[in-house]
Amino acid sequence: MRVLYKRLSLTRLRTLSSYCCRWGSSRSADPHVAIVGSGPAGFYTAQQIIKGHPTVRVDIYEKLPVPFGLVRFGVAPDHPEVKNCIHTFTQTAHRDRCSFIGNVQVGKDIKVADLQKAYTAVVLCHGSSNDRKLGIPGEDLPNVLSARSFVGWYNGLPEDVGLSVNLDCETAIVLGHGNVALDVARVLLTPIDILAKTDISDYSMDALSKSRIKKVVLVGRRGPLQVAFTIKELREMITLPKCRTVIDLLTLSSLNENIDGEETNTHTVTIENINELPRPRRRLTELLYNAAVNPPEKYTKIWNDATREWHLKFLRSPSEIVPTSSKEGPEAVKFIINMLEGDDDPLRRKAVPTDETDVIPCGLVLRSIGYKGVPLDETVPFDTSRGVIPNKKGRVDGFPGLYCSGWIAEGPVFVLAGAMNNAFATGKVVLEDLGSSKLSSENKGGKDAVLSALQQKGVKTVTFTDWEKIDQAEILLGEKAGKPREKIVSIKEMIRVASSE
Amino acid sequence: MAVTCAKLLRTVCPKFLLANRSACLTAPAFLPSRRQNFLQYQKKRFCSSVPRLKKETVTLTFLMPDGERIETPAKVGDNLLDVVIENDVDIDGFGACEGTLACSTCHLILKPEHYAQLPEPPTDEELDMLDLAFDLQDTSRLGCQVVVTKNMEGWEVRVPAGVADAREPS
Numbered sequence: 068m069r070v071l072y073k074r075l076s077l078t079r080l081r082t083l084s085s086y087c088c089r090w091g092s093s094r095s096a097d098p099h100v101a102i103v104g105s106g107p108a109g110f111y112t113a114q115q116i117i118k119g120h121p122t123v124r125v126d127i128y129e130k131l132p133v134p135f136g137l138v139r140f141g142v143a144p145d146h147p148e149v150k151n152c153i154h155t156f157t158q159t160a161h162r163d164r165c166s167f168i169g170n171v172q173v174g175k176d177i178k179v180a181d182l183q184k185a186y187t188a189v190v191l192c193h194g195s196s197n198d199r200k201l202g203i204p205g206e207d208l209p210n211v212l213s214a215r216s217f218v219g220w221y222n223g224l225p226e227d228v229g230l231s232v233n234l235d236c237e238t239a240i241v242l243g244h245g246n247v248a249l250d251v252a253r254v255l256l257t258p259i260d261i262l263a264k265t266d267i268s269d270y271s272m273d274a275l276s277k278s279r280i281k282k283v284v285l286v287g288r289r290g291p292l293q294v295a296f297t298i299k300e301l302r303e304m305i306t307l308p309k310c311r312t313v314i315d316l317l318t319l320s321s322l323n324e325n326i327d328g329e330e331t332n333t334h335t336v337t338i339e340n341i342n343e344l345p346r347p348r349r350r351l352t353e354l355l356y357n358a359a360v361n362p363p364e365k366y367t368k369i370w371n372d373a374t375r376e377w378h379l380k381f382l383r384s385p386s387e388i389v390p391t392s393s394k395e396g397p398e399a400v401k402f403i404i405n406m407l408e409g410d411d412d413p414l415r416r417k418a419v420p421t422d423e424t425d426v427i428p429c430g431l432v433l434r435s436i437g438y439k440g441v442p443l444d445e446t447v448p449f450d451t452s453r454g455v456i457p458n459k460k461g462r463v464d465g466f467p468g469l470y471c472s473g474w475i476a477e478g479p480v481f482v483l484a485g486a487m488n489n490a491f492a493t494g495k496v497v498l499e500d501l502g503s504s505k506l507s508s509e510n511k512g513g514k515d516a517v518l519s520a521l522q523q524k525g526v527k528t529v530t531f532t533d534w535e536k537i538d539q540a541e542i543l544l545g546e547k548a549g550k551p552r553e554k555i556v557s558i559k560e561m562i563r564v565a566s567s568e
Numbered sequence: 569m570a571v572t573c574a575k576l577l578r579t580v581c582p583k584f585l586l587a588n589r590s591a592c593l594t595a596p597a598f599l600p601s602r603r604q605n606f607l608q609y610q611k612k613r614f615c616s617s618v619p620r621l622k623k624e625t626v627t628l629t630f631l632m633p634d635g636e637r638i639e640t641p642a643k644v645g646d647n648l649l650d651v652v653i654e655n656d657v658d659i660d661g662f663g664a665c666e667g668t669l670a671c672s673t674c675h676l677i678l679k680p681e682h683y684a685q686l687p688e689p690p691t692d693e694e695l696d697m698l699d700l701a702f703d704l705q706d707t708s709r710l711g712c713q714v715v716v717t718k719n720m721e722g723w724e725v726r727v728p729a730g731v732a733d734a735r736e737p738s
Binding site: 111115146148149151152154155297298299302346347350351482483484487488491 | 660661664665666668669670671672673692693695696697699700701702704
């Protein structure tokens with residue numbers, strides 16, 4: 068009860084103080100901050116700014132009618148724990164100085180420059196909405212998909228709902244060695260009764276339950292010491308029920324080469340060598356090594372009654388995706404075998420092609436070689452090669468009052484905790500500038516000005532209360548199917564539920 | 569009126585109580601029993617007719633990144649994440665996954681002599697998450713995995729400067 072009282076009185080005090088300020092002389096000069104994007108970067112930036120300023124009003128704009136970005140549409144359905152951060156985001160959205168404004172496409176419905184006219188500061192947190200391409204023949208064949216779209220497909224992202232995925236084949240190749248690559252492989256290989264209890268979209272469930280895929284091959288251009296995925300995700304794959312792990316034996320010599328600095332053909336990687344690596348890389352490499360060479364019984368027990376398997380292959384760059392004779396999809400992927408060169412630090416070696424090649428047959432290809440940001444509109448500076456907004460500590464170069472955080476600022480290099488850290492740092496920079504005389508809050512109409520402009524354009528905006536109607540509807544739909552929720556996947560339907568009484 | 573009440577309630581509700589409302593966001597199977605206990609406990613606290621559960625407490629000190637020292641009571645049997653939440657220790661973003669071993673945001677650093685006294689070493693799963701933590705030390709632990717015991721009286725726990733991990737999107 069004491070905690071409750073404390074929180075109540077604090078809330079009252081805050082409300083009181085904000086009223087005082089509103090009725091006081093500073094009323095017109097209360098800063099307004101617009102945040103573009105409601106994923107982790109957007110919500111954590113909002114949280115930091117609201118916490119650090121007594122009167123600031125923060126409005127979070129979102130392209131879709133539903134909030135939370137990649138927490139809803141990126142995090143794998145079998146990782147519900149990661150989505151717990153939604154509770155904190157919801158608390159932020161319920162603050163009286165915070166508004167969620169969904170279904171507004173900044174750049175199209177309203178320009179960033181127009182937002183800047185209405186707000187003291189604008190923070191761009193719209194993430195990386197595109198993905199890198201391979202640039203090889205056959206990439207545009209049917210069933211050669213980007214892992215990003217595939218993730219969007221099983222997570223009910225409206226733009227990917229219609230993706231044409233054919234799982235009537237035995238082997239899928241995933242190109243890339245990051246966590247997205249492991250995510251898509253895991254979803255393809257997880258027993259269907261486990262997936263059925265998640266919030267995976269019903270049409271993907273349907274397709275996956277008819278899937279004939281028995282084998283998923285993950286191929287990367289570098290070696291085992293350069294993998295980008297992390298140990299939690301690797302351990303999950305190794306212990307995936309009814310699935311065998313096969314780690315390419317060729318890699319062991321490359322592991323040796325990397326650690327000893329000289330080429331050997333024997334598989335004698337010793338733990339002392341691995342011990343010289345930083346702890347995270349050491350533990351990851353140990354797990355890879357043990358799974359490949361010396362799997363403990365707890366792993367082999369799972370593998371012995373496996374009906375599916377995943378292979379981890381290294382040092383291969385795809386050179387061509389070979390179509391079937393009818394060109395209805397891929398038949399195989401041709402690879403050039405690489406060797407590692409360069410840097411003394413084995414973790415930073417580069418892949419260089421050799422004369423050797425390899426061909427792996429498959430019926431589905433998923434490319435997972437990185438996400439890339441795209442600019443919202445021409446009023447924002449952009450580094451097209453890196454896919455990020457050029458910035459210093461979150462301040463957009465040469466644009467006072469414009470900030471960025473998350474993937475669009477740093478590239479797609481971190482997950483939740485990293486996005487949080489980055490967002491907090493950007494939030495602090497915004498607070499610093501709000502406290503200085505750098506930014507003016509005079510004549511900033513904030514949300515009211517923008518909403519009336521949007522209304523004139525016929526844009527139907529969605530509030531957080533509206534989202535909560537969608538949320539409830541989804542949970543109700545999920546209950547019927549024995550799932551935590553059944554996502555509504557059509558924007559039209561989202562708006563209909565949001566507008567309902 | 570009902571809407572206003574609900575909104576007010578949400579504003580004043582502790583984080584984990586709110587979690588109950590939308591518990592269906594997460595698969596119940598994955599929820600640790602600890603949180604259920606916490607909710608049960610919260611319910612007890614709201615009911616004045618039931619005497620407040622007296623639990624043994626020790627005093628812990630959190631050493632904040634800016635040098636501030638926050639002394640706080642800690643109930644024996646709670647974990648360090650519970651302690652931070654219950655006592656409103658203000659650590660930005662602490663416990664994002666709410667104690668489900670899915671992030672590294674409740675990372676804390678213990679003194680070597682204290683670390684050695686903990687009854688259980690970290691599991692592989694905890695180490696896997698710690699490996700993504702910023703400022704990882706040999707005596708790092710996740711707060712959600714360290715249970716307060718009687719012998720922790722006066723322990724000092726360092727809060728690392730920030731949280732960061734360098735992995736690709738998941």
